[in-house]
Amino acid sequence: MSAVMRSRTVAWPRRLVHVVLIALALVFLVLFLLLPLATVFVEAFRQGVAPYLEAIKQPEALSAIKLTLLVAVIAVPLNLVFGVAAAWAITRFEFPGKALLGAFIDLPFSVSPVVSGLVYVLLFGAQGWFGPWLDDHGIKIIFAVPGLVLATIFVTLPFVARELIPLMQAQGSEEEEAARVLGASGWQMFFRVTLPNIRWALLYGVLLCNARAMGEFGAVSVVSGHIRGLTTTMPLEVEMRYNEYEYVGAFAIASLLALLALLTLALKSLLEWRYGDEIAAHAPGGH
Amino acid sequence: MKKSILVLLAAIGVLLTAAVAAKDVSLLNVSYDPTRELYRQINTAFAAQWKAQHGDSVTIQMSHGGSGKQARSVVDGLPADVVTLALAYDIDAIADRGLLAKDWQKKLPNNATPYTSTIVFLVRKGNPKGIKDWGDLVRAGVQVVTPNPKSSGGARWNFLAAWGYALKQPGGSDATAKAYVKELFKHVPVLDTGARGATNTFVQRGIGDVLIAWENEALLAQRQLGNNAFEIVVPSITIVAEPPVAVVDSNVDKHGTRAVAQAYVEFLYSPQGQEIAAKNFYRPRSPELAARYASQFPATHTFTLSDLFGDWRQAQAKFFNDGGIFDQLGVGS
16 A cells, blocks of 8 residues: 555656556456456356256255365364464473474475375275274274364364464563463463454454365365265365266355355455454564 | 364264264265266166165265276275276276275176267367368367376277277278377377366367267267257267276175165166166167167267277276376377
């Protein structure tokens, strides 16, 4: 924003560069973001509203929606707890291996999701390390809901911690120390001092984590087994229908995913608009 | 927070257990991509028959994906009672891990293939390039879309069909076949990894003049995408594509589902099963049904895999393994 303001006072050629850059960015956005998004809805409604609703009302679609929500409902809270704990450990304590922990948190970002899915297959698959033992005990992980949850937790693990760590580092621990000195218990300090300080970053991290959890394809595809109505999440259902030339069905479910993404985006924007100052004050290096 | 998570996990556990307990008999059929409609109808018909004969309700779950990937998943523990894949080689891979007998293909009639398809050409409306036979694919200016036989099971049938055509020409030999196939792949602008990718390249992106495809997929694509945009051309000679089926021995023994799984694959050979296959564009084995659906499946000269290539292990080793004939063509390099 400030760059645009400053441009009012600068010479013509520089202003031209600004305009060209902005135009380029806009064209790029329209071409690569808005157009594909619009295509999803156009394709979904190509044959009208009735086939759209029909495609979504199929039991397979409904079960994919339920499964996607179920996986997110398990994975996101777990990653919330883990993210807070990890951020807490990294920003409040000195311990050997701290740098390593920080690096490990980023691992899911740098590893291809397909590889992370394969890792679980190698661990828990029938030919994997623990496969025979799990099989003997009748425990199903791969090609069942637990595998989907594990893979989703893995790929969405960094989101909450990565939002919190810079913020908590910047905030320091003075307020928490003051609370302890004034006699607060550990939990009191956490709920009355730490949590209020990090709540916006936390919420933001959870939103991102949730968006990714519902949209994850690669890792989930490897561990799913694609059993219709049992282990097929929405992104997988989209792919399967596309492969069956059921374009309306594929795009109808894709449009639901897009709606979920838009909802997340709207929530995030609302937060930033409503609490923008507060977030900015707390997150000097933030978004 | 912690407590609510525990409660949630417990609730989920209860739900999952309840879902499992509610079923009478359950079968998992691990299949390849375009069989969804086929097996939706087969499953309904079979469940009705089984209920009438035995009083048990049977639920058949389906898994769809690329044939090779599906085989890999079964090896990794996907608990398939029945596999219905695109080529015998993929089921051989499961048999190699001891999940079913090595001679699985002898346990059901017709090479354990209850329905067949064949390799045809899908061309654009009006056939603007005048494609009639394999020879036309290597004319100047003709672009052909077919997936990569290294990664796609379906594409291996395409490759062998082209090879067989060249071999069956007057004076045909392995050398002339190799020269023809090499020339053919020079006309392939995009080598997709799978059959569905190739179809989408041809249909959605509008690339190429000819798509080499399974007849059932060409008919399916034609129906799903509207009849007016594409035409099917049946070449003078082509291969019989045999997508086989098998009961996965060790899984059905573990699940106690052998009887129903066996009845399920046998149902595919019954008149009812054959009719459903024909309605879903697979060529039925039964002569009566083949006659009744003759208008849908134009007559053509065909050869089978065993006529020219032995079995799938031999074909795989000769053509598609690393250093095999396909690699020697230097496609894409």
